[in-house]
Amino acid sequence: MKPIAIVTDIEGTTSSIRFVKDILFVYAEQFLPDFIRKHKEERDVARQLRSLSDNTGIPLKNTEALIEQLRRWMREDNKSTELKALQGMVWEMGYQRGEYQAHIYPDVPDKLREWLDAGINLYVYSSGSEKAQRLFFRYSVFGDLRLMFAGYFDTSIGPKKEVQSYRNLAEWIALPPEDILFLSDVEAELDAAAAVGIKTVWVVRPQETGADVTKLKSRHPIVSSFADIRIEEL
């Protein structure tokens, strides 16, 4: 039976991991401090700084110490809510200024369009915040792709390697798991999805891993491009 909904990961699946690591994270490291100094009185920024101050005990008026905390978290890749929210604001600024566009592999948009034409609903499930996901597809190298997706899920439904997260996902999409197909570059995420009965395809981008796809073995079907995904054969 063909899936009725397809859920895709972003990093390593629709898009290069390098874009996020080498462009987005580097940009945030560079511009977050000045962004905070400049906008700390504005409502959205002020709210995050207040919450950061409450959670760490750093006095709200000590802007530089708050910035230092955020920089430490960025180095440690700590995904605190405040850091994620503030990073999202800085990334939005970068996208709007045209500093970069989100990377999408060229085989992706055509396939998404083909699935939409076949009446399939598309969703995203990624560890980036929902806001960051929307920005990503809004400012992509293929233009604004946001409307292709019926919904965006982040780790507020659960961590990506946990089985319960995929139960939650199916519940949100309101379909039986076997009507859903999940695409990811991480086998452990696919294992968790398959454990609840969701169909899976392992997307292994040779551009990312240098892996020889023909030599990989897995319980999940393996492709190196969206063009090779045949939903009628799953």
Ligand SMILES: [Mg+2]
């Ligand atoms: Mg991934």
